[in-house]
Amino acid sequence: xxxxxxxxxxxxxxxxxxxxxxxxxxxxxxxxxxxxxxxxxxxxxxxxxxxxxxxxxxxxxxxxxxxxxxxxxxxxxxxxxxxxxxxxxxxxxxxxxxxxxxxxxxxxxxxxxxxxxxxxxxxxxxxxxxxxxxxxxxxxxxxxxxxxxxxxxxxxxxxxxxxxxxxxxxxxxxxxxxxxxxxxxxxxxxxxxxxxxxxxxxxxxxxxxxxxxxxxxxxxxxxxxxxxxxxxxxxxxxxxxxxxxxxxxxxxxxxxxxxxxxxxxxxxxxxxxxxxxxxxxxxxxxxxxxxxxxxxxxxxxxxxxxxxxxxxxxxxxxxxxxxxxxxxxxxxxxxxxxxxxxxxxxxxxxxxxxxxxxxxxxxxxxxxxxxxxxxxxxxxxxxxxxxxxxxxxxxxxxxxxxxxxxxxxxxxxxxxxxxxxxxxxxxxxxxxxxxxxxxxx
Numbered sequence: 001x002x003x004x005x006x007x008x009x010x011x012x013x014x015x016x017x018x019x020x021x022x023x024x025x026x027x028x029x030x031x032x033x034x035x036x037x038x039x040x041x042x043x044x045x046x047x048x049x050x051x052x053x054x055x056x057x058x059x060x061x062x063x064x065x066x067x068x069x070x071x072x073x074x075x076x077x078x079x080x081x082x083x084x085x086x087x088x089x090x091x092x093x094x095x096x097x098x099x100x101x102x103x104x105x106x107x108x109x110x111x112x113x114x115x116x117x118x119x120x121x122x123x124x125x126x127x128x129x130x131x132x133x134x135x136x137x138x139x140x141x142x143x144x145x146x147x148x149x150x151x152x153x154x155x156x157x158x159x160x161x162x163x164x165x166x167x168x169x170x171x172x173x174x175x176x177x178x179x180x181x182x183x184x185x186x187x188x189x190x191x192x193x194x195x196x197x198x199x200x201x202x203x204x205x206x207x208x209x210x211x212x213x214x215x216x217x218x219x220x221x222x223x224x225x226x227x228x229x230x231x232x233x234x235x236x237x238x239x240x241x242x243x244x245x246x247x248x249x250x251x252x253x254x255x256x257x258x259x260x261x262x263x264x265x266x267x268x269x270x271x272x273x274x275x276x277x278x279x280x281x282x283x284x285x286x287x288x289x290x291x292x293x294x295x296x297x298x299x300x301x302x303x304x305x306x307x308x309x310x311x312x313x314x315x316x317x318x319x320x321x322x323x324x325x326x327x328x329x330x331x332x333x334x335x336x337x338x339x340x341x342x343x344x345x346x347x348x349x350x351x352x353x354x355x356x357x358x359x360x361x362x363x364x365x366x367x368x369x370x371x372x373x374x375x376x377x378x379x380x381x382x383x384x385x386x387x388x389x390x391x392x393x394x395x396x397x398x399x400x401x402x403x404x405x406x407x408x409x410x411x412x413x414x415x416x417x418x419x420x421x422x423x424x425x426x427x428x429x430x431x432x433x434x435x436x437x438x439x440x441x
Contacts, residue, residue: 006083006090010059012047018061018078020403022090025098028396034076034405035063045074053424057083062422063408072413073420077406082399089232090399093242097392100225103218104385107259110214111377114207114266118332121203125196129324132164148319151287152312162291169193170288193288197281204277207328208270215263219256226253229391243398244391252391255384257354262331262377265361269327276322279314286310330364331377 011019016033035045049062061076083090133144139160140147151157157165169192230249232242286306321327356374363370373379414420 006094008080008083010047010050010052010061010078012050012061012063014046016045016047016063018047020080022094022399023098026094026392026396028082028403029400031400031403031405033063034061034078035065035074035408049420049422051422051424053426055426056424057081058406060422060424062420064414070410073411074408075411076408079404079406080402081404082402089242092228092232093395096225096228097395100222100229100388101392103222103225104381104388107215107218107222108381108385110210110218111381114210114215115332115334115378117203117206117210118326118328121200121207122326124199125323128168128192128196131168132161135160135164145319145324148323149316152283152315152319157287157291165284165288166292169196169284170292193281193285196284200277200281201274204270204274208267208274211263211267211270216260216267219260219263222256223253226256243394243396245394248387248391248394252384252387254353255380255387258357259377259380259384261354261357261361262375262380265375266328266331266377273318273322273326273328276314276318279311280318280323282306283310283312283315330361330372330375334376334378 007023009019009021011021013019013030016035018031018034020028020031022028033045045063045065047061048064050059051062052059057080059078059080061078063074063076065071065074129144132147136142136144136147136158140158142150142158144161147158147161151161226249229244230246230253233244233246233249360370360374364375
């Protein structure tokens with residue numbers, strides 16, 4: 001990108017306002033109609049033409065007024081001094097700010113999909129577990145975690161749990177007879193266990209992919225952009241016209257560090273849960289096959305061989321620590337949290353948000369009370385978006401202060417359907433043209 005060239009888009013609205021943006025992406029601002037007021041009301045006008053030259057910062061606007069008091073065409077000069085005031089950093093600020101804004105939007109979409117995939121991996125197992133929990137409480141006085149732990153540790157299964165495993169989770173062989181050909185078709189009905197295994201495995205694998213291939217790379221790109229913005233502030237000195245400060249950039253980088261920590265935690269827990277669930281699913285499949293077979297007969301050799309390959313310690317860990325209380329809920333479960341602003345107030349005053357988050361995560365792992373909103377990835381993304389928006393706003397305000405409108409000059413009326421044209425010529429060319437007695441137009 002050529003630092004000496006700036007692409008500016010000038011757009012006129014139907015109500016006479018002037019909208020400026022840089023590189024069709026970074027919005028400088030919306031300016032009120034530049035025409036003088038007549039009494040209590042402003043002159044109604046709309047921009048119909050715009051002309052500029054790459055060698056000058058002053059642009060020419062042609063406004064047409066439909067006001068009954070002062071109709072006609074107006075010539076309005078507009079000086080874009082931010083081109084020279086921001087010097088070589090203007091293109092960098094505009095392009096990096098736009099890239100950061102797009103990345104924040106992308107990250108927000110990724111975290112929404114992450115939450116959706118995790119919820120999908122939890123909904124079906126919760127429904128299955130809820131179906132048997134009430135029966136276990138009434139008949140055996142225990143919950144599903146205690147009942148499964150008992151089955152793994154002792155090999156004995158409570159009757160209520162046996163019925164649940166065989167009736168709801170086991171597959172069924174069904175035959176369909178089609179007449180008149182008397183052909184029977186045998187097929188397997190996929191019931192609880194396969195649906196459970198597919199829902200959890202697919203959801204967690206998709207979540208791992210989103211964190212590893214989407215969220216973490218986006219955070220790395222955000223870090224690069226913020227480091228460049230921090231460098232611009234550092235080397236501009238005290239008399240700068242860029243609008244934002246090092247403190248604002250550091251606040252965004254602090255939240256970015258929190259998102260990195262949370263994403264790394266999520267990735268670690270997802271990998272652990274996938275490993276534990278694989279062992280649990282294999283045990284559950286074996287338990288269903290064992291209970292569905294004839295209890296009076298000896299166990300088939302293949303069941304005994306499969307049982308020898310199961311890591312029962314992982315099965316117990318999954319049942320006790322993951323099955324009903326996933327650690328991923330600390331980061332992905334949306335809670336109705338009131339007064340969320342109080343969690344960010346101390347960070348805005350200068351305290352380290354990363355240190356506070358690390359402390360709260362340690363308290364959570366130790367089973368102590370902690371600030372539940374702080375580790376939520378959705379809240380962190382929204383907070384980072386608000387911080388970055390403040391930086392964008394400061395940059396836009398600094399550029400907006402360097403946009404000046406000159407005194408409008410009335411050019412008269414034009415006839416109906418009369419074409420108009422306007423062009424800016426270099427001063428040297430005009431002088432040369434006038435010296436030979438020709439009109440520059």
